Amino acid sequence: xxxxxxxxxxxxxxxxxxxxxxxxxxxxxxxxxxxxxxxxxxxxxxxxxxxxxxxxxxxxxxxxxxxxxxxxxxxxxxxxxxxxxxxxxxxxxxxxxxxxxxxxxxxxxxxxxxxxxxxxxxxxxxxxxxxxxxxxxxxxxxxxxxxxxxxxxxxxxxxxxxxxxxxxxxxxxxxxxxxxxxxxxxxxxxxxxxxxxxxxxxxxxxx
Numbered sequence: 001x002x003x004x005x006x007x008x009x010x011x012x013x014x015x016x017x018x019x020x021x022x023x024x025x026x027x028x029x030x031x032x033x034x035x036x037x038x039x040x041x042x043x044x045x046x047x048x049x050x051x052x053x054x055x056x057x058x059x060x061x062x063x064x065x066x067x068x069x070x071x072x073x074x075x076x077x078x079x080x081x082x083x084x085x086x087x088x089x090x091x092x093x094x095x096x097x098x099x100x101x102x103x104x105x106x107x108x109x110x111x112x113x114x115x116x117x118x119x120x121x122x123x124x125x126x127x128x129x130x131x132x133x134x135x136x137x138x139x140x141x142x143x144x145x146x147x148x149x150x151x152x153x154x155x156x157x158x159x160x161x162x163x164x165x166x167x168x169x170x171x172x173x174x175x176x177x178x179x180x181x182x183x184x185x186x187x188x189x190x191x192x193x194x195x196x197x198x199x200x201x202x203x204x205x206x207x
Contacts, residue, residue, distance in 0.1 A: 032063055032198075032199075033063045033064070033065055034061075034063060034064045034065070034083045034084070034191060034194045034195045034198055035064075035065045035066075035067065035081055035082045035083050035084075036055075036058040036064055036065070036066050036067070036082065036083065036084045036085075036086065036187070036190060036191050036194065037066075037067045037069070037074070037078055037079065037082040037084065037085045037086070038051055038054050038055045038058065038066060038067070038068045038069075038086045038088070038187065039051075039068075039069050039070065039071050039073075039074050039078075039085065039086070039087055039088070039103070040070060040071065040087065040088035040089065040100075040127075041070065041071050041072075041088075041089055041090065041097045041099040041100050041103075042070070042088075042090065043090065044090070044168070046090065046129040046166065046168045046174070046175060047088050047089065047090050047127075047128075047129045049175050049180075050088055050127055050129055050164065050166055050175060050179070050180070050183045051068060051088050051127075051183075052068070053180045053181075053183035053184050053187070054086055054088065054127060054164065054183045054184070054186055054187035055068045055187060056184055056187065057183065057184030057185060057186060057187025057188040057189075057191070058084075058086075058187035058188060058190060058191040059187075059191075060184070060187075060188055060191075061188055061191035061192055061195065063195065064191045064194075064195070066187075067082065071087070071099055071100055071102075071103035072099060072103070074103065075111075076110070076111040076112070079107070079111060079113070079118075079119065080111075080118055080119075082122065083122060083123065083194040083197075083198055084122060084123035084124070084125070084190050084191065084193075084194040085119075085122060085123070085124050085125075085148070085153075086124070086125045086126070086127065086186065086187065086190055087100065087103070087124070087125075087126055087127075087144050087148075088126070088127040088128065088129075089126075089128055089129075089140055089144065090128070090129050090130065091128055091129065091130030091131070091135055091136045091137055091139075091140050093136070094135065094136030094139050094140070095136060095139060095140055095143060096128075096140050096143050096144060100144070104144075104147045107119070107147075107151065113151060114151075117151060117152045119148075119151040119152070119153050120151065120152040120153070121152070121153070121154060121197065121201075122153050122154070122194075123153065123154050123155075123156060123190055123193050123194040123197060124145065124148035124149075124153040124154065124155045124156075125145075125155065125156055125157065125158065125163055125186055125189075125190045126140075126141040126142075126144035126145050126148075126155075126162065126163040127141065127159070127163045127164040127165060127183060127186060128140040128141050128144075128163065128164075128165045128166075129165065129166045129167075129168050129175070130165070130166075130167060130168065131167070131168055131169035131170070132167065132169060132170060133167050133170070137165040137167075138161075138162055138165075141162040141163045141165065142162060144163075145162065145163075154193075154197065156189060156190060156193050157186075157189075158182075158185050158186035158187075158188070158189035158190060159181075159182030159183060159184075159185040159186040159189075160182060160186075163186055164179070164182040164183040164185065164186040165179070165182070166179035166182075166183075167179075
């Protein structure tokens with residue numbers, strides 16, 4: 001092969017190799033990425049405001065993709081493609097709202113998570129908003145976490161002992177900066193834990 005032709009072939013091969021590098025890097029990044037589903041029910045807008053702060057906190061973790069949806073909009077693929085699910089509810093009569101309860105009921109009757117435990121080892125967390133200081137926010141978060149534990153998920157807290165919460169009436173009309181910061185802390189911690197678990201599972205599969 002003549003020298004000019006050989007030089008041209010080598011140059012083209014080098015260019016193709018360099019062009020492939022970003023594609024390989026992107027593929028690696030995709031395999032390392034974590035998907036966090038933040039879902040909620042909200043009538044007054046308070047729980048939605050907290051949900052957006054939770055999503056903001058999760059997005060602050062590198063390599064995290066956040067899906068933010070109302071509970072009635074969540075699909076089976078949303079659940080099964082997620083690495084973590086964070087559920088928020090207003091407090092209705094010291095418990096989760098009916099819409100959030102229906103969302104969990106749909107895991108079985110609509111999405112078919114059981115008997116295979118399709119949500120097993122995904123990370124779960126909860127947040128809640130309520131009018132009064134002791135009107136049932138902790139009970140609401142615990143019932144959300146109980147539903148997740150029943151599906152063999154790995155539940156974590158953040159922003160508080162059981163999750164993030166906000167008081168929206170009385171001496172605390174609306175959601176303040178501290179409560180929004182707690183919501184962001186919850187989202188960030190869930191994303192970080194989900195990343196650790198996903199990385200560990202991937203390393204174990206290589207052994």
